[in-house]
Amino acid sequence: MGFPKDFLWGVATSAAQIEGAAFDDGKGASIWDVFASKPGKTFNGETPSRACNSYYMFDEDLKNLKELGVNSYRFSISWPRVLPKGTGKLNEKGMDYYKRVINGLLENDIIPNVTLYHWDLPQALEDKGGFANRDVIEWFGEYAHKMFVAFGDVVPMWSTVNEPIAVYVGYAHGGFAPGYTDEKKGNQARHNILVAHGNAVRAFRAENLKNGRIGIVIDMWKRHALTDSEEDKALERDEDERNWKFYFDPVLKGSYSDYILTKLEEEGTLMDIKPGDLEMANEPIDYFGLNVYNRVVVSKDQKAIMDFSQGGNFLNNRTEYYPKAVYDALHILKDKYNLRIPVYITENGTYSVGEEKVNEKTGMIEDDDRIRYVSGFFSWLEKAIDEGFDVRGYYLWTLMDNFEWSAGSNYRFGIIHTDFDTCERTWKKSAYWFRDYINSKR
Ligand code: IFM
16 A cells, blocks of 8 residues: 555745745734844754745745655745734735745645744734734634635645744743743733734635635643653653643644643643633534654653663764654554544654754755654654545655744754755755655656
C-alpha cells in the first residue's frame, strides 16, 4: 500500500516568518513587529521586517516549489496586511499580493492550503486587549468571512488557526508576542482563540463553499514519563493536560477535562467560559491538521533527565531522534478521540542551531540529520497509513530558513538555505532528497 497516489506532498511557511515588507503597501503592524523590536526579545534583536523578503520574491519561491515537485503549499495570510486595523476596510494592495500567490500556485497545479492565523495579530487589535478580549471572537469571524468571500471559490483548503498554544506562550509566559507573563490572561487568550476558531468555521459554512474544506492545526508534543514512578507519571499527565490536551479536548470533544478545570480553579487562573463557547469551539471540521515534531520526556528527577538527554539517540541539535512521534499521535487521535475525519500532517521537520556547514568538496549544505529525521518520520507515517489511518497529506516545515520567532535566524528549519544578507536561496541536500522522495511515491 504505502502513500496513496493522490497524497498531498507539500511544504509549509507562514506570513510573518517569510514575507518581510512589514510596513509596505499599507500593511499594519503585527504584534510580532512590535514585540521583536523591544530589546532582548529575539535572537540578536532580529525582527520580521524583512525575513526572507518573500513579498517581493514570491516568483522565485514559486519556482522552487515547482522544482521540488510539491502538489500543495501551505502558507498563511497576514491579518494586518489585509486588514491593517484588524477590522473594517480591506487593504487592496495586500489582497493583491495573496491573489498573486494563489493564482501562481493554481496555474502550476499546486493546491493552496491557507492558514488564517499564524501568530501575527494586528497590533491595532492588541491595543484593544488582543486575544484576552472576547471581542476577538467577532474580529476573527469578520476577518475570516472577508477572506472566504475573496478567495473561497479558488482555495480548496483552509485552516483557521495554527498552533493555538502560541497565544498562551505570548500572554502567560512572555516568550512570544505580545509578551505578557500573566497566567490567567494566557488561559483566557487560549480559550478565546478556540472559540474564535469555531466562529470562523461557522463563517465558512455560511458561505456554502462547495469545493472547500476547513480545519484547524494543533501541535502535539506528547509527554513520556522517564520512569514508572508515581511522580513521573503524574508529571506526564499534568503536562499533557496543560499542553496539547487543552486544545484537542474542546475542539474534538467540546469540553475541557475535569483535571484541567480543577487545577486552574485551584491555581486561581481559570478562564471565563460563557454558555455556548464550547459548542462553538467544537464546531465540526472537515479535517484535522496535526503538527508533530517530537515527544518530550519528563521526570521529576532533573539529573535523570540530564543523563537521558546525553544518551545516544539524538540529532546534532540535541533533540531526540524519535520519529515514532507521528505514529503515537495518530493513535491518540484514533483511540482517545475516536477521530473520523482525515488527518493532514501540517508541519514536521527539524532545525540546525546556527548555520549548517557547507561541504567543501560538494559545495552543498549536507543536512543529513534532517534527511534522517524526516525519512524516519515517513517510515512511521507509511506504517500508520498501511494500518488504515486516514492521513491525506504531509507538509514539511519548512521551505526555507526563515524568521524563527524569538530564535530569529539562529534556528534554521529550511530545506533551502536563506542568506539573510542577500536573501539568496540555495538548495540544501535535503531539498534534493525531498524532491526525489516525493517523486518516487507518485
Ligand atoms: O516555525 C514554527 C512554526 O511557525 C510553528 N510550528 C513550529 C515551527 C518550528 O518551531
